[in-house]
Amino acid sequence: MPTPILASRRGRLGTLALLALALASGAQADVLRIGVASAGGGDPVTFGGSSLSIARNQQVLEKAFEGSGTEVQWFFFKGAGPAVNEALSNQQIDFAYEGDLPSVVGRANGLDTRLLAAIGTRSNVYVAVPKGSDIHSLKDLQGRKVAIFRGTNGHLLAIKVLATQGLTERDLKVINLDTGSTQAALAARGVDAGFGGYELFKLRDQSLVDIIYDNSENDPVYTRQTALVVRSSYEQAHPEQVQKVVNAVVDAARWASDSANQPAVFAEWAKSGAPVASWEADYQGQSLKVRQSPLLDGFLQARYQGVADQAYEQKLIRRPVTVQGWFEPRYLNTALQAKGLQGFWTGYGPDGKQAEAAATASAPAPFKAVEVNHEPG
Structure with a gap:
């Protein structure tokens, strides 16, 4: 390969x-x-x-x-x-x-x-480990080889999820693998763990991996x-x-x-x-x-x-x-x-839990942040 x-x-x-x-x-x-x-x-x-x-x-x-x-x-x-x-x-x-x-x-x-x-x-992010691994929680990832697809929307979420256990990327041996390569590495036990999405369930159902993290509370903050x-x-x-x-x-x-x-x-x-x-x-x-x-x-x-x-x-x-x-x-x-769909979907506030007063396509009050400089970089 x-x-x-x-x-x-x-x-x-x-x-x-x-x-x-x-x-x-x-x-x-x-x-x-x-x-x-x-x-x-x-x-x-x-x-x-x-x-x-x-x-x-x-x-x-x-x-x-x-x-x-x-x-x-x-x-x-x-x-x-x-x-x-x-x-x-x-x-x-x-x-x-x-x-x-x-x-x-x-x-x-x-x-x-x-x-x-x-x-x-x-979209949730999940963490999978090879079947039968001695890794049972995010805490156990410290010092282990972990696949993360850097530069994608799963990358920053992985950092956010690790932080819930006081971990950073530096605490792991991170290997930058794309989605397909992560699956192959997990199946071949080439890595100790891997962050990914729904595709990891296929490996789980084939008895190749165990899922040790799945955002069971469905907290919108920990989604992509x-x-x-x-x-x-x-x-x-x-x-x-x-x-x-x-x-x-x-x-x-x-x-x-x-x-x-x-x-x-x-x-x-x-x-x-x-x-x-x-x-x-x-x-x-x-x-x-x-x-x-x-x-x-x-x-x-x-x-x-x-x-x-x-x-x-x-x-x-x-x-x-x-x-x-x-x-x-x-x-x-x-x-x-x-299409007469102004009220079909519910618009949610910043926490993703409380509905906005009215469901519209427009965003509410703008955030106070520094405007991006559109110079090449």
């Missing part, structure tokens, strides 16, 4: 080659390019856990642009958020589905985007957020295309939020290679409607600002970042109003 560095490099080069071809074809036709911060799985390649993956599987976007002369293209990045940011910076994609930390890092480095809608929130972002230059040049994309995302989120559709939703996500049982485990005690809400509510704003502040404290970014002026709710507001 190639080393993680080589695997990541090969995946990145392959994706860039595909993007180069897309750019060449884009000279001949109108192309809308969407980047996904995941290697994906299945045939055709897809992903799970969000309304955008439903849109991918059911070709909601392709149908929305049918007859318009616009071709929708999807690109999957094994290098996750950092690789997506590179593609956004090089104007190789127009929209991106990525987690909170990579988005914040991109903004801190001068990447000019607008955050349009939540696309899967409150993902969203849909667009390059600002694209948004300014093609507002009608952006509105169509957001409309399609809202349609997919409405369908995915219906509890009656839960078996069908999980079946759609299972096309990515993660079995239905993994999604059932990941959603235990949680609501599709809450996690699939597209609202740019107080909770989402607070979590992105919290991630930005923590990233600065941890020296993962060199400049403070504020969410003020970054979130762009007008497309989501238009879609909700047109």
Whole structure:
């Protein structure tokens, strides 16, 4: 098996080659390019856990642009958020589905985007150890080899989770592994533990690992957020295309939020290679409607600002970042109003537990933080 560095490099080069071809074809036709911060799985390649993956599987976007002369293209990045940011910076994609930390890092480095809608929130992080390990708690991770996918939205959350037990990354022997490599390393006992998401349940059900941390209280503070972002230059040049994309995302989120559709939703996500049982485990005690809400509510704003502040404290970014002026709710507001969905989802306050007075797409009062400097860095 190639080393993680080589695997990541090969995946990145392959994706860039595909993007180069897309750019060449884009000279001949109108192309809308969407980047996904995941290697994906299945045939055709897809992903799970969000309304955008439903849109991918059911070709909601392709149908929305049918007859318009616009071709929708999807690109999957094994290098996750950092690789997506590179593609956004090089104007190789127009929209991106990525987690909170990579988005914040991109903004801190001068990447000019607008955050349009939540696309899967409150995703838990889990810690797995090889079956039969003598590691039974987070405390036992001290001095052990632990896989963490650095630079992703799971990275900062891993730091936050470790801090609950008075641990930091320096207390561990951290190995930077992507999602697939983490699973392989756990199965082969190449690491003592690994942070990850729903994909770890597949290994658990194969009796390869034990889950020693799972945020059993479902505390929203210890969850990951993902969203849909667009390059600002694209948004300014093609507002009608952006509105169509957001409309399609809202349609997919409405369908995915219906509890009656839960078996069908999980079946759609299972096309990515993660079995239905993994999604059932990941959603235990949680609501599709809450996690699939597209609202740019107080909770989402607070979590992105919290991630930005923590990233600065941890020296993962060199400049403070504020969410003020970054979130762009007008497309989501238009879609909700047109579809009569203004009150369908509940907007939550900063703690993620108390409902806001009114569910709207707009974020409430802006946070007081230093505005990001959009100089390259």
